[in-house]
Amino acid sequence: MVDVKKTSTTSQNVLRAHYKTLRPPNALRGNEVIILRHAETIAEVFPDWIERCKLDTTQLYPFDLNMPVRIPQRPNMKEAYMHDPPLSEVGRIMTQIFARELVVRNAIPRQIYSSPSLASIQTALDIKNFIGNQCGAICVDESLSSNRHDSKYWLTEKDMTRLRYCIGEFCVELQTEKSSLNDIVQDMKNLVATLVQKKKQHYVVLIVTDSLAAQILYDALSGIQSSYNEPLQQLYRKAERTFPPVSSTVFTPSTRNGILVMEPSRNSLRPLTRIGETTRPDFDSEEYVDAKP
Template identity: 25%
Template sequence: MASASLPARSNRDDSIKRTKRQTAQDTLVSMGFPRNRAEKAVAATGDRGIQLASDWLLSHVEDPTLDDGTRREYVLYLCPNGKLQDELNKFWEKSLSQCGWNGAHSYFPHITMCPFFTADDKSAGFLSDSFLKLESKLRQAPDHLKLDFFSQMNFVGLFVKDNMYDFLQECVSVFCKELAKGGIKIEPHKKQLHLTLAYQYPPEQHDKLLKFAKEIDLTVDVRWDLRLYSRDPRAGKCEIRKVVKAYTPQVGDELELIDGDYIFLDPKELTKTKDGWYPGVSWLTGVLGMFPGVYTQKTAETWTWALHRSLPLQVRPKSMAITNGIIVEEDYDAIWHDDKDYAKVNKVFIKEKKHRITPEEKREQRKLIICRHGERTDFAMGKGWYDMCFDDDGRYTRTNLNLPKKMLIRFNNLEYINDPPLTEVGKLQAQLTAEMLMENKVLLTAVYTSPSLRCVQTGAEIHQALKLQSKMKIEPGLFEWTGHTSVVPRWISPEDLARQGYAIDTTYIPQVPRDKIEDGESIGNLYARSTETSRQILKLYENKGGNILFVGHSGTLDLCTRIITGQTPRTMTSYREFLPKVPYVAMCAVEEDVITGKWKFIDPPTLPISHGRNIVQNVRDILNG
């Protein structure tokens, strides 16, 4: 049958054109940055978004290498996470404190998957896209990765067992083929895959380092992530010094030392100076200058690297296939029968275990996203902010542009002292976070917030921007540590919040009612309360799946994920040290494996926000610390 011909168009409009989504480089160019600088910034920040790249450009305005064509160096690392990472970090610290620096301390624990290779800055997006094509391949790991101790004089390490060696090599081969399409070549990896524990150390330290290595428990839980990193080529040739004390230049040739910065130092300079001052280059600004060595300390060069993308290595379910809605599980018992001139394997039996896939098994994967609230008024304005804004009759007057334009009506305005609102900047932080969720097409099934006003307001900004149909749910179980606050505030009730325009589900029955939250609770009870809250809420979505958002406090990111991901609760000291490291509107995310039922950390769906005291840190590294 002949195909019908298309009718002629009478309303053609050549002004309508389909456009591709702008790359980060294109957006920066449209903002007025030269293309070569835009490409350099995107590559230097790991192709992680416009905000990071623009911040990098603004901080590197005096970098003399800003316009040179130096190519960054890239590498694939397989990195351990979880309890094995903790074991290895303990070994790193012990070996450093008792034996001094060796070559392994220049990096974090890892398995090198390929040699370093170079690429033009304009290829950053292509590299990320090529790497992400490995996701399906990494889900097919034939077995758990196992490691064996190996040592010889001047080397202690862990070698990958043969059961995974071939598979990992195949993964690298797939990546190499993808890069070859863009003209990027990677040399074959010629070394046995291994995780180096120590090397380049004096011979007399070998026995002690080997003893420490044997104390590592290789049987603990671990999740392996394949990661694409890049580095400034100077990092591989320099000693990296971490700034431990800030310094303001006194004369023109001196380098400003900034908290959080790292300095590139040519090792040759260490033998040239006699006064303890060295020429170095700032990682944060690219500026060259003289700096006092005593204000810095030697550290791992990997702190200066850019993480581009990360994907988890997942073991394929044993002999499982899905055919026409039926799960078929095969069980093989392979027995070798040796004859004179051959060996053969006999399949003893195949057992088919059939059952119909239920709606629960077809459901969407569950993800839990946790967000800290935005900037709070008392932290921004000081503890005396209430007296500055409220008169004796409780009337509010706005005395600073960053203060809320208006206050909500509550039973007693004095409660604002213990339950402060967001600042205007805090609301903007929440709005920017919501915009990134929309840009990344993150769909939320439900939003739960701590009853603290700052959390409710943060959740409300996100809820409103995403135009969610389901209303927010107030959950006291997400409230912060009462051992830290010393008081449980009288929060604004869900009904009063709803009357004042907030989209609150007033019919929701909390998992942990307010009267069940004890004053001055122990750190153990805090983790138990938070974990139970998470599990009970997640249980509500066993059949539905989807993305659930918790809006809470700095501790919530750890409290609601630590135990369900298989980690042990922090001690009180560790928890107190953790809290200041979490910036406003920081996010973390965990995802359920629908086959094993286990939860694991994944990359959060938003970028961090850096300004003033809100310091950018890798939240996943903080949580795993």
């Protein structure tokens, strides 16, 4: 028999936890623009990976389990991969976990825009391959790259066909000699304007690119006025802190004074946290503390 007096006394001395009913996370509305920083590259893990794996046209020695075991053949392998490295194995696994989150959250993209860097293309392809036929086509858009000095190392459309990469039939080509940061920012703002107009249609758009491009796109969509006057390498370091690998931000269309605009969504995709690292964007960085739309 239960001792009622004892039970009552115990309840006064013990704080019991209250658990919420487990349920799936909120689904997205299905008309968002998602900006995704590509997954980690092997160069971010091992800056000297080319020397350590003894890379040349005929051999590749994977010295670590995080090393990719297959990479595309390219002219001048060492130089090409020094400027345009592939994803690490962990990066590819993280991409698949992110793709699963897109499915769970009703955020399967009808259109994927990818920077021409190999890391961005591999990230976009892994997402599409994980989701399957429900996922839309991939468009490689050169305006999404923040570093056009490396354009000669990008895979060409012919290369992608040879590698059987499932890329859409159209690619946007730019005059890559226009490689100043101001030109890059303006091209991205033009792309944002185009996306806003397309958001009259109800579907999810995913943009895959590098950290600095993700920051520029975030600022443009949020209405944050940034000058980007610092040295390029410093801008890259700050952007990499703000947008780590596989970090994402979500924007949703709304009407302001009769004009269609994009605004940061209240619904975000869940981050992926590992020991000492997370994919959550860090907007507490000093460059965002004083930023005002």
